Amino acid sequence: MNQFQYVRPAQVPGATKAITNGANTQFLAGGTNLIDLMKMGVVAPEKLVDINNLPLKKIEGNAGGISIGALASNTEVAEHPLIKANYPLLALAINAGASPQLRNMATVGGNLMQRTRCPYFFDTAMPCNKRMPGSGCGALEGYNRMHALFGASDKCIAVNPSDMNVALTALDATVHVSGVKGKRAIKISDFHRLPGQHPELDNTLQKGELITSVDLPASPFNKNVHYLKVRDRTSYAFALVSAAVALNIENNTIQGARLAMGGVAHKPWRLTETEAFLKGKPVSLDVFKQAAQIAMQGAKAYEHNKFKLTLAPNTLLQALKTASGLKA
Template sequence: MKNFNYTRANTIQDVVDRPEPAMLIAGGTNLVDRMKVFLDEPTQVIDISRLDLKKIETTGDGLRLGALVTNTQVADFPVVRQNYPILSRAILAGASQQIRNVASVGGNLMQRTRCPYYYDTAFSCNKRQPGSGCPAATGINRMHAIFGASDKCVAVNPSDMCVALAALDAVVEVEGVSGRRQIPFSEFHRLPGNQPERDTALEEGEIITAVILPANINAKSGVYLKLRDRASYSFALISVAAILDIDNNKICNARIALGGVAHKPWRTQEAEQFLVGKAVDTTLFQQAADLALRNAQPLEHNKFKVEMSKRAIRRALMVSANGGGIA
C-alpha cells in the first residue's frame, strides 16, 4: 500500500467538492483490500463514515436506507424483515457477521469485480488498464459472465445485496455538483461494453446518499437462493432473487434477478412477463427458466451455469409460490 493523504468529511458538500482522484472510504471492506494489492493507489482518501447518512426511514415512497447504514442494521431492521425479507436473506448470505457489521449500503453498491485476473497485477486487465486486454475471456473463466459481457470484460458483479435490490426495483439516490438525483437500480450498474473500467452510472464528484425501497410492491414471498462452491461465505456461482405476487392461484406480478452471471445484477424481464396472468404450475416455472436463459452466452469453463441457473430459478419460483422462506 502506498502513502496517501487522509481527511475526514464533515458534510456531503465536502465530498462533492473533493479533489479528484480522491477515493471515499466508509467500512473499507473492499477498498482496503484493493489498496493492499495496489489495484487502487489514491493520493487522497476521504473518510465519509461520520456523515449523517446512517438512518433507516419510512417515507411516502417506501423505505429509505441511508448510504452509511450497515448491512447488519438493514438485515435486522423489522420493516425489512417483514416487508422486504428477500433483502435480509441476501445480506445474510453475502458475508460474515464481522463484515456485515461494518460494510455499508453505499459501499455494497460500489464493490468492484472479484475477477482473479483483475486482482492479480501480474496479468493484464482492461478494468485496471483500459486497452491492455482481458485474459479471462480465453483463460480460466468458470466464475465469469454468461450474459452482457463484451470482448473487453467478462467479469461479474460480486454483490448478493444488489441482486435483491434489483428484484425490488430499488432506487439509488445520489448527490453531486448538479444537485440530487435518483437512478433506477436497473440503470445504476453498467455492462462493460467498451468501458469496463466504469462499473456504475455515477458522475464525477457524486456520492450515494440513500437507497429507496418502493412501497408499492408485495415482496413478502421473496426468495434468495445462492449456489456456491462451499457453504461458508464465498461468492455465488449463481444466485436468484425471485418474488411472486399471487392471487387465487394466478400470478399477478413476477420479479426474477440473477447474480453471478453478468457485470450487473441481471433482470430476466421476458421470463417475468411470461409468468404474469398464468396459473401457478411447476411446468410453467420450467418454461420461464428456459426463457430466462435462452440468450445466455457461456464461456469455455462456465457452461454449467446455464443449467444451474435454470434449476435455481425453478426452485426459487416454487418456494416463492408457497409463500417464500428458505429456498
C-alpha cells in the same frame, strides 16, 4: 500500500468537494472492498475521503416506501423491522453475503460500489481491461469459471459479485446521489453498467458524486419471496449463480413477479421477459420450468463456465418453487 492523504468531512458538500478536487481520490466507508484492493495494489488512491461522519445512516419509512441511508450497515438493513416485514427479499440477500463480521462493517453505498472478484482483476501481473484499459481480458482465454453468461463483451466477461444488488434490482430500487452539480436519482437498472468498450466503468456515477440513500417503493412482494445463492462453500463465498424471486400470488395465480439473477453478468441481471411470462399464470412446475428456460435466452458460456447453462435455470426454478411454496 502507497502513502495517501486522509480527510474526514462532517457534511455531504464537504465530502463531494474533497473528492472532486483530487484526480485520484476515493470515498472510504466500511472499507471491506477498498482496503483489500489497496493492499493488493489494484488501486492506489492519493487521498481517501472518509465519509463515516456524514449523517447518512437512517432507515425510515415514508409514504412511498422506505429510504435507506448509504452508510447503514448491511446488518442494520437486514435486521431492521421495516425491511424484514416489507422487503424480506432484501434481508435474505444481504444475509447470504460474506460473513457476519463483514456485514457489520459493509455499508449499503459501498455494496453498490463493490468491484468484481475476477482473479485477473485482482492479479496485477495479469492483463485486465477493467484495471488497466487496453491491456486485454485475461479471462476470455483463461480460467473463466466464475464469469458472465449475459451482457459480456470482448473487453470484459467479469460479473458483479454483490448479493444485495440483485435484490435491490428485483425490487426496483432508486439510488440517490449528491455531487457538486447537485442531486439526482438513478434507477437501479441504470446504475450499474454492462462492460461494453469501457469495462473500467462499473456504474453511471459522475466524478465526485456520492451515494446518499437508496429508496424502495411500496411493494406487494413481501410474502412469497426467496433468495437462492449457489456457491462453492456456504460461508464467505461469492455466487456461482444466485436468483432473487418475489411473487405476488392470489388464489394460486401469479399476479406479478420480480426476478433477478446474480453471478451471471457485469450487473445484476433483471429478468423482465420472464416476469411478463409469469404474470397471470398458475403456480405450477410446468410454468416454472418454462420460465427458467425463457430466462436463459441469449446466454453465452465460455470454456470453464458451461456448467452455468444448466446451473442458472435450475437455480431459478428452485427459487421459484421455494418462493411459491410449490412442493412438486
